[in-house]
Amino acid sequence: xxxxxxxxxxxxxxxxxxxxxxxxxxxxxxxxxxxxxxxxxxxxxxxxxxxxxxxxxxxxxxxxxxxxxxxxxxxxxxxxxxxxxxxxxxxxxxxxxxxxxxxxxxxxxxxxxxxxxxxxxxxxxxxxxxxxxxxxxxxxxxxxxxxxxxxxxxxxxxxxxxxxxxxxxxxxxxxxxxxxxxxxxxxxxxxxxxxxxxxxxxxxxxxxxxxxxxxxxxxxxxxxxxxxxxxxxxxxxxxxxxxxxxxxxxxxxxxxxxxxxxxxxxxxxxxxxxxxxxxxxxxxxxxxxxxxxxxxxxxxxxxxxxxxxxxxxxxxxxxxxxxxxxxxxxxxxxxxxxxxxxxxxxxxxxxxxxxxxxxxxxxxxxxxxxxxxxxxxxxxxxxxxxxxxxxxxxxxxxxxxxxxxxxxxxxxxxxxxxxxxxxxxxxxxxxxxxxxxxxxxxxxxxxxxxxxxxxxxxxxxxx
Amino acid sequence: xxxxxxxxxxxxxxxxxxxxxxxxxxxxxxxxxxxxxxxxxxxxxxxxxxxxxxxxxxxxxxxxxxxxxxxxxxxxxxxxxxxxxxxxxxxxxxxxxxxxxxxxxxxxxxxxxxxxxxxxxxxxxxxxxxxxxxxxxxxxxxxxxxxxxxxxxxxxxxxxxxxxxxxxxxxxxxxxxxxxxxxxxxxxxxxxxxxxxxxxxxxxxxxxxxxxxxxxxxxxxxxxxxxxxxxxxxxxxxxxxxxxxxxxxxxxxxxxxxxxxxxxxxxxxxxxxxxxxxxxxxxxxxxxxxxxxxxxxxxxxxxxxxxxxxxxxxxxxxxxxxxxxxxxxxxxxxxxxxxxxxxxxxxxxxxxxxxxxxxxxxxxxxxxxxxxxxxxxxxxxxxxxxxxxxxxxxxxxxxxxxxxxxxxxxxxxxxxxxxxxxxxxxxxxxxxxxxxxxxxxxxx
Numbered sequence: 001x002x003x004x005x006x007x008x009x010x011x012x013x014x015x016x017x018x019x020x021x022x023x024x025x026x027x028x029x030x031x032x033x034x035x036x037x038x039x040x041x042x043x044x045x046x047x048x049x050x051x052x053x054x055x056x057x058x059x060x061x062x063x064x065x066x067x068x069x070x071x072x073x074x075x076x077x078x079x080x081x082x083x084x085x086x087x088x089x090x091x092x093x094x095x096x097x098x099x100x101x102x103x104x105x106x107x108x109x110x111x112x113x114x115x116x117x118x119x120x121x122x123x124x125x126x127x128x129x130x131x132x133x134x135x136x137x138x139x140x141x142x143x144x145x146x147x148x149x150x151x152x153x154x155x156x157x158x159x160x161x162x163x164x165x166x167x168x169x170x171x172x173x174x175x176x177x178x179x180x181x182x183x184x185x186x187x188x189x190x191x192x193x194x195x196x197x198x199x200x201x202x203x204x205x206x207x208x209x210x211x212x213x214x215x216x217x218x219x220x221x222x223x224x225x226x227x228x229x230x231x232x233x234x235x236x237x238x239x240x241x242x243x244x245x246x247x248x249x250x251x252x253x254x255x256x257x258x259x260x261x262x263x264x265x266x267x268x269x270x271x272x273x274x275x276x277x278x279x280x281x282x283x284x285x286x287x288x289x290x291x292x293x294x295x296x297x298x299x300x301x302x303x304x305x306x307x308x309x310x311x312x313x314x315x316x317x318x319x320x321x322x323x324x325x326x327x328x329x330x331x332x333x334x335x336x337x338x339x340x341x342x343x344x345x346x347x348x349x350x351x352x353x354x355x356x357x358x359x360x361x362x363x364x365x366x367x368x369x370x371x372x373x374x375x376x377x378x379x380x381x382x383x384x385x386x387x388x389x390x391x392x393x394x395x396x397x398x399x400x401x402x403x404x405x406x407x408x409x410x411x412x413x414x415x416x417x418x419x420x421x422x423x424x425x426x427x428x429x430x431x432x433x434x435x436x437x438x439x440x441x442x443x444x445x446x447x448x449x450x451x452x453x454x455x456x457x458x459x460x461x462x463x
Numbered sequence: 464x465x466x467x468x469x470x471x472x473x474x475x476x477x478x479x480x481x482x483x484x485x486x487x488x489x490x491x492x493x494x495x496x497x498x499x500x501x502x503x504x505x506x507x508x509x510x511x512x513x514x515x516x517x518x519x520x521x522x523x524x525x526x527x528x529x530x531x532x533x534x535x536x537x538x539x540x541x542x543x544x545x546x547x548x549x550x551x552x553x554x555x556x557x558x559x560x561x562x563x564x565x566x567x568x569x570x571x572x573x574x575x576x577x578x579x580x581x582x583x584x585x586x587x588x589x590x591x592x593x594x595x596x597x598x599x600x601x602x603x604x605x606x607x608x609x610x611x612x613x614x615x616x617x618x619x620x621x622x623x624x625x626x627x628x629x630x631x632x633x634x635x636x637x638x639x640x641x642x643x644x645x646x647x648x649x650x651x652x653x654x655x656x657x658x659x660x661x662x663x664x665x666x667x668x669x670x671x672x673x674x675x676x677x678x679x680x681x682x683x684x685x686x687x688x689x690x691x692x693x694x695x696x697x698x699x700x701x702x703x704x705x706x707x708x709x710x711x712x713x714x715x716x717x718x719x720x721x722x723x724x725x726x727x728x729x730x731x732x733x734x735x736x737x738x739x740x741x742x743x744x745x746x747x748x749x750x751x752x753x754x755x756x757x758x759x760x761x762x763x764x765x766x767x768x769x770x771x772x773x774x775x776x777x778x779x780x781x782x783x784x785x786x787x788x789x790x791x792x793x794x795x796x797x798x799x800x801x802x803x804x805x806x807x808x809x810x811x812x813x814x815x816x817x818x819x820x821x822x823x824x825x826x827x828x829x830x831x832x833x834x835x836x837x838x839x840x841x842x843x844x845x846x847x848x849x850x851x852x853x854x855x856x857x858x859x860x861x862x863x864x865x866x867x868x869x870x871x872x873x874x875x876x877x878x879x880x881x882x883x884x885x886x887x888x889x890x891x892x893x894x895x896x897x898x899x900x901x902x903x904x905x906x907x
Contacts, residue, residue: 100793101703102794102795103793103794103795103824104702104703104794105793146648147648147652149646153646154645157619157623158646158648160652160655161619161622161623168881170883170884174883175880176879176880176881176883176884177879177880177881178881178884180856181793181856182791182792182793182824182855182856182857182858183791183823183824183825184609184789184791184825185791185858185879186858186860186875186876186879186904187875187879187881187882187885187903187904187905188656188659188660188663188664188885188888188904189609189622189655189656189658189659189660190656190881190884190885190888191655192622192652192654192655192656192658193651193652193653193655193656195652195655196648196651196652197651197652213703213704213705214705215705216705236562239562239563239564240561240562241586242586242588242676242677243676244564244675244676281707281736281740282705282706282707282736282740282743282744284737284739284740284742284743285736285737285738285739285740288737288739289737341644341646341647342644343560343563343565343643343644344563344645345560345562345563370646373644373645373646374644374645374646375644375646408642408643409642409643409644410642410644410647410649411649412647412648412649413644413646413647413648414646414648415648416648417648417649417650421649424649425649425650428642428649428650429639429649429650430638430639432632432636432637432638433638433639433640433650433653434650435636436632436636436638436640436653436665436892437650437651437653439888439891439892440651440653440656440888440891440892441651442891443884443887443888443890443891443892444884444887444888455650455651456650
């Protein structure tokens, strides 16, 4: 279809004020937080389910690819229109529709910003658990599509454990309800497969989220180490003792320095590693549990322990952790963040390999990780204008993914496959596995118009 | 050679003659809704399952996967039944990674055997699932039916616990999804799709799950009420408090009576965790119960508490109720609906015991068998129950039922708008209709 007539039709469907089609806009929507870039043919910002449905129906009738987009913070190219088509930006659908506290649910539109929702809930004493580091800007729709994690998912699970229902626009524009406020709806767990499907199966226009009362007590500890191995061993030992804290986060020296320079949160810049351990729940027994954890830290040569005395001190520690990517971003023009995940006991070994890979390719790598989950985030720093360096970055990223797989892990813990890791899929899945996933895709999206070119490799190569 | 002989020689060729049951008398025990299979096969490996399904697919045979058969009275009436595929010989613990708190087991092992092994290894851990019949139920059956129990209030269900699984697709392909990491977004989350798919998308052969360390302490508190509104008010109060019971069950007098408790309404709490927190929760809930007007509160003695929860979990066994209904509603309406069901059953003159998962909005109705004459009235009652559930964004499924009743009610409840996708999914994954045809939602 001609671009001009496409724009004309879309204007008719959603109104001129909700269609963007200038070169400047194409430039603004050609990227996300990955290195992938590609311009859409048209951008629409629908304001209702009905409009989304009309746009999808139009795209279906004319076989135009569509891609749902929130805040564009995706780290794997998931929000970039690699095959052109219509970018459906859902940021105008940003209302909290129902605070159904009585049933421990909220119903929201996909464009609601995660932290905004949490702030509203906090006023009522309730909590939506998932806490991706980018929660200040990311949207619920994006979180669900990518199945985002966050520090607290060690104890509380990832986004898909907290999204119980959606209103979904199917490939032909039909609108259906999947899941809902009540648990255990009969039939296949379509919610399960929609979470983390990266916009390849449908477009969510409403979501039902599980909320819970805020925990009575929280204890946050900052543990400082002279060796990264000691930090890693502490993590293994804590879980091995049968203690599952709410978070077990770790950062290496390069990250600590970057964070400290950017935010001045009081992290010691000479430390090899810091571990942020948080407990939450009932206050009873928490002191004893804290003491047990600190004992384990001491047995593993901790240099210093700081226990946050109040909310202000806690906020400061978390500001340092959540700002880590941003801070590291100041060091060089670009970074590529890896998302490999390993069984947590293999973390120290994997980390040593990542350091080796950095040396081998002569690239600085800063490490931030959800240590309790075994989820690594090596941030490879580079300058994309240096083509040789860029080549080395991709080679190093592939090698890190392979290492994680060899350790019994996987290539992505919470950032998604998108375009960036699509080559890595054959490291973990057989041709039959991928064929089974393609059947799911075909059942939801027979014409392959939802976010084409993502998540599933086109050819089925055996591992 | 007749078709029947061909079938037998093909099956014998795959699993060996001793692992094929052909005796008509024995086959009767494997009938589903009165329909007996042509054969029961007992494969000993995933490879044999794969070859069996590939064969069934090419011969257009209908296959019903089976563990210990605790849920064979569930589901729609099969459209066709040729083979029962027993998973009991595929029953190993394949990996117990203690420091990583993860476990991989094959489908045919029973949950009780798994729990025994876990409790006795290292510091002791457990798989936090407590579904009905857990002495007999196999892991494969529990996961395929997404079966759960009272403690899901704290520990949730299989979808929040499983890290990965292996299965055989209807065409015989062996597939593996997920892994052993607690976070994983590589590819579609096929593990969740397989959980609760009732064997209609594939035969689960192995699962990998998270484990939890055994709790340091536990206690059980019972509060009896003369008035449902007051009992409901207590559950609501706890639901919105900072307290974290592992189970909170609200039941009517009939259910309580069958558990040996004298009460018009009973609220049962299970508390687990660190010792200090358990003690405090018992004290606070007891106090809350009294202030809500409980007639009596009681902490069960060690030993008695274990028995109590096994009996709640396995209520169907002790009550000899062949008809089990499961209603899901928004959490806050559970007490009210329990009351409505109680009245409706009484008005219909039908004996019905009610147990509600007050923290999850799941209400189970156990109806005694009163013979064929009652089929009509019971079907009418189920219709009324379903109407009531629908008012509160819920649904009603028939979890267990005699064949005659299934012909008169909708086993999987009211159709939902997403069935269009489910039907397409089944057609795409299993175009030959090999696995459990007719038994799952929407007749797929």
